[in-house]
Amino acid sequence: xxxxxxxxxxxxxxxxxxxxxxxxxxxxxxxxxxxxxxxxxxxxxxxxxxxxxxxxxxxxxxxxxxxxxxxxxxxxxxxxxxxxxxxxxxxxxxxxxxxx
Numbered sequence: 361x362x363x364x365x366x367x368x369x370x371x372x373x374x375x376x377x378x379x380x381x382x383x384x385x386x387x388x389x390x391x392x393x394x395x396x397x398x399x400x401x402x403x404x405x406x407x408x409x410x411x412x413x414x415x416x417x418x419x420x421x422x423x424x425x426x427x428x429x430x431x432x433x434x435x436x437x438x439x440x441x442x443x444x445x446x447x448x449x450x451x452x453x454x455x456x457x458x459x460x
Contacts, residue, residue: 377404383431395422434447
């Protein structure tokens with residue numbers, strides 16, 4: 361798996377900083393490529409990462425522009441790793457036909 365593009369956002373509350381990292385990934389698949397999305401959340405206190413959550417959906421589509429749009433969607437709405445599959449599940453189900 362190779363990271364093609366990364367976006368991030370962060371915000372602070374009273375106790376900690378929360379950083380979200382959104383990555384567009386690429387991997388070889390069926391004599392071509394497949395693109396996916398990884399979302400990571402880091403909880404930071406006093407400059408130290410105290411917790412990390414991560415989820416990944418690989419092989420969303422072999423059409424990079426479609427997956428870039430999804431990357432922008434999850435970034436703009438600050439989707440957490442916990443909700444990644446809930447938000448993108450229907451898109452992934454529809455895009456599976458791209459591999460045919």
